[in-house]
Amino acid sequence: MASTIQSPIALPRRSDSARGSESGIWIALFAITMSFAAFISALFIRQASSDWTHIAAPPILFGSTAVLLISSLMLDISRRQMGTKSATYIKEGNKGLVFLAATLFLGLAFVVGQCLAWRNLAAQGLYLATNPNSSFFYVLTGVHALHVLGGIAALAYLFLQLVVGNSARRNLVNGVVVYWHFMAALWVFLLVVIWERL
Amino acid sequence: MEVPEIESVRWFFTERGEHLDAALKTQAHVHAPAEGFLGKYVFSLDHKVIGKQYYALALVSVFVGMVLSWLMRFHLVWPNAKIPGLEIIAKTGAPGGIITPEYYLSLLTMHGTLMVFFVLTNAPFAGFGNYFLPIQIGAEDMAFPRFNMMSFWTTFVAFLVLITAFFIPDGPPISGWTAYAPLSAVGKDAGPGLGWGQNLWVISIALFCVGQLLGSLNFIATTLDLRAKGMTLMRMPISTWAWFITSAIGLLAFAVLLPACLLLLLDRMAGTSFFIPSGLVVSDRLQNHAGGSPLLWQHLFWFFGHPEVYIAILPAVGIVSHVLTNSLRKPLLSAKVIIYSMMSIGFLSWMVWGHHMFVSGMNPFSSLLFSFPTLTITIPATIITLIWLGSLYGANLQLNSASFFALGFISMFVSGGVSGFFLAQPSIDMYLHATYFVVGHFHMVMGVAAIFAIFSGTYFWFPKMTGRMMNETLGMLHFWITFVGTYCIFMPFHYLGLVGNVRRYSSFVDDFMPALMPLHKFITIAALTTGAAQFIFLFNLVYSRFRGKPASDNPWKGTSLEWSIPSPPPWNNFGGDRPVVYHDPYQYGLKGSTGDFIMQTSPEKILNE
C-alpha cells in the first residue's frame, strides 16, 4: 500500500456540542418510550384472556389531564420569557420565574389528581390485584406519575438554580422542557388507552 | 458578557459547522481533579476509575460464577461426593456437603445470572467501554460523569442484592436465569428458593437494568456530543463503534426488562396475574390467580434477552477488531463494512427473539417468521468473520497474548456460530431444544468467545491502564491451556445434545445416560483444569500491577488516541489540551511514514484516504 506524506491538510472542523443535558433527555425519552411500549404490549396480550373486563375511568382524570396540559403551556411560556439567545440564561428580574412556579404547582396538582383517581377506584373496590384492568390502570398511571415526579424534581432544581444562583444553562432549561412536554403527551396517549381498552 | 449563540447541530453524520472556540470554552465538559480517598477511588467521577470498578466487579463475578460451575460439573459426575465446607454456606442446600437437586438448580440459576449480567455486560461493555470510549474519541470524560458514577454503584448494589440470596435460609432461586413464569411467579409453593430468593433476584435484575440504562445513555450522549476536532464518526475506532451500537441496543433492551421485572414482582408480591393463569395447583394448594399468560413473560424476557446476547458479543467483536488491526500491522480489508455489519446485527437482533420459543406453544407460523431473520443474521456475522480471515492474508502478524486471544476469539466465534445454524431451524429445534446442544452453542459464543475478547482487551490495554506490561510467558501459558481446555469442555456438549441429553438436570437418571457418563467425566476434568488455569491470569493481573515491567506510552505501536497519551493517563486524559484528529485509526503498513504506522493525532497526510 504505497503512499506519500505531504503537509498537513485543512481539517473538517468538529466542535463540542453544547447540548449537554438536552442530549441526555432525548436519549432517555427513547428508553422511556420503549418501557411504556412494553407495558402496552403486555396489555394487548393480557386482554385476550377471558377474565378481561371493564372499569370506568374516574372522571377526575379529565381534570388532571387539563391541569397537566396547562402546566405544559405554562412551562413553554416560561421558556420563551427566558429567551433563546445565550448558552447561559442570566436571570433578569422574575422573567420566566412566575410561569415556572405555575408549572411546578400544576405538576403537583396533577399528581394529587392521580392520587384522587386511585382513591376513587379503591372506593369502588378496585385495587391493584382485583382484576387485570385495574392492575393495568394502577401500573400505567403509577409509573407515569413516578416519571412526572422526576420531572417535578428537575423543575424544582431549575427553579432553585434561578432563584439562588441567578442563572441556568440553556440546555438544562431545554432538557426539562422537552421532558415535561413528553410526559404530557405520554399522558394523553395513556388516557386514550385507558378510555378505550380498560 | 455577551456569549455568542450556538447554532444547533444536526446530529447524525454532519460534521461541518463553524463554531467559535471562545464559546466552546465556556461549554467544555471540565471537572476538577478528584480529592480525598473517597473522591478518588470510591465515588470517583472519573470514567477511568469507573471502568476499572466495573472490571473489578466483573472479575469477582466471573470467579464466583466459575466456582459455581465447578460445583455443578462435580455434582453431575460424582453426585454423592461431599464438598468440604459447602454445608457451612448452604445448610439446607447441601447438608453434609452433598449437593441437593434444588441446590444444583440454584447454582445453575446464579451461574447464568452472574455470567450473563455481571460479567458479559459489565466487562467488555461497561468496563473497557467506560475506560476507553472517551479517550478513543478525544474527550476528557463521559458526558454525564455523575450519572456514570451512579450507574456503577447501582450495578454494585444489584450484585450485593443477588449475592444475598445465597445466604438466606431458603437459598437462591431455582428457576434459571430465564425465570420462566409461573415457576418464578407463584412464590414459595413452587419450591425451595422461590420465595425470598426469587424476590431478591428480581430486585437485583431491576436495579441492574437501571444501572445499564444510565450507562447506555452516557455512552450514546458522549459519542454523539464529545468527539474531538477531526474525529468524525467514521474515524472512530471499531471498538468505539461497537460500544456505541451496543449502548443503543442496551438502552432499548433494558428498558423492556425493567417493566417485565416490575410486573413479575407485582405477581409475586401484590397478587396480580400478569403471568399466572387460573386453576394452578402447586404443592397441593390452589393458587389464587387468574387469566395471566406465561407466554407473556417469555415474550417480554426474550425481547430483551436476544438483544442482550448481542450486547454481550458486539463489544467483543469491536475489541477483537481493534486488537487485530494493530497486530496485523495493516488495516483490515474494510473497517466500514465491519461497522455496517455490526449495525445490521444490532438491527436484526430485535426481530429474532421468538427463536427461543419455537416449541413454547407460540403460534407455529410465528416460528417460521422468526426463523428467517435468525438465519439471515448469519450474513453480517459471516461478513465480519471473512473480513478478519481475509485481512490475515498478507499481514505481518505480531503474536502476543493479546493477539492470540483475538485469534482464539475468531475460532470460537466460528464454532459457536455454526451450531446456531441448527437451532435457527424450528424442525431441528424440535429435537435439539433444551438439550446440551443449546448449552454448547451459547457457551461457545458467550462463555468462551466473549471471554476471550475480554482477555485480549486486558492484555492489550493493561499497559495503558497501569503503566506496566503483563507477563508474556504467563499470558501464553494462560492462552494455550484455556484455548485447548475450552474446546475440550464445550465441543463435547454438542455431541451430548445430538443424542438428546437434556439440560438443567441435576442428575442423569435416564436409561440412555450411562453410556454418556465417560464423556461427562471428561468434560468435568477439562473444566476443572481450565478453571485452575484462570488463576494464572489472576496472578498475572495482580503481580504485574505492582511488579510488571514499566510500559511506554505506546508499547504496541498503535494509532488510536489512547496510545497518544501517557500510561497511565492523567486525570483529564489529554492534559487539558483537546487533541486534533487527522485520520482514521487504520494507518498501518505505510511506506515513508514515521515507522510502519501513523497515529490519528499525527498530521502526516496519507493519499487516497
Add this chain to the structure above:
Amino acid sequence: MGKLFGVILAIIALASAYPIVTHMYVQPVDISTHGHAIDEQLADTMAEAGLSFVLAQLLLAFCVWKFSNRKEGAKVFHLPGGAKLMVVAAFILVGTEVLALDVLGQKAWAEVYFTAPKPDALQIQAQAGQFAFYFRYPGPDGKFGPLHPDKIDEGNQNYFGLDPANDVEARDDIVTAELAIPVNREVHLLMHSKDVGHSFYVRELRIQQDFVPGLDLSLHFTATQTGHFEILCTQLCGLGHYNMKAYLNVLSQEDFDKWMKQKASEQ
C-alpha cells in the same frame, strides 16, 4: 508460536469433526412418521455447518501459520478482491444456505404443526405436574370428563381432579402413569399443565412441545415401531425436574386393547 497455533487449531478442528463423521454420537432410532424429514434436515445442516466449521478453522490456522513470524521488513499486502469479495462470498455462501434451509426445512415443521389431526386419531390427555406425567383415556364414551383443580387429591390418586359422582363423562375415564399407544395409529395428545411449565419430549419420536399452564395445547403424531421409550420433561419445573419422566409404550393393536381393558378394570 504461530506455526504451533496453526497445527493445534487444525488438530482441534479435525478432532471435533471426527465423532460426527464417524457417527459416534447420534440420535436414537426414529420411530415417527415425520422423523425422517427432521433427520435428513439435520444431516444436511451438519454437512453444511460442519464443512464451514472445518474450512474456516483450517483457513484461520493456515493464515496464522503463514503470516506470523515473518522476516524483518516483510511487506504487508491485501487479499485481491478485498472486502467486496468477502461480502459477496458471505451473501452467496450464507444466502444460499439460508434459503435452502428455510425453504426445504419447513417440511418437517409443517407436518407436525400445519396438519390437523385425523378425525379418527386416538385422543389421549397428558397432564404434567411437579414431578410426574399422568395420562387419561376417554373410555368407551369417547368423552373426557371436566377437570376440577380444586378436587385434585394425589393421596387418593385423583391426579386430574375428576368428579365422577357429578360428571357422567368422567365415570369411564382411564387414568394411567404410562402412555401406551397402538403402533401405526395417529395419536392426538391433549396437553394440560397442573402447576408450572413443563415439556413433552420423546427423542425417538423427534417431538418436543411445552405444556403451558392456561393454554390448551396439543400434539399429534404416529409411532411406526413398537417398543418402550422414555418421555422426558425438558422445561425447568422445580427440584424434581431431572427425575420427571414417564414411559411411552408403543404396542400392537391387540396388545393395546388388552392393556386398555386391564387399566379400565384397575380404575
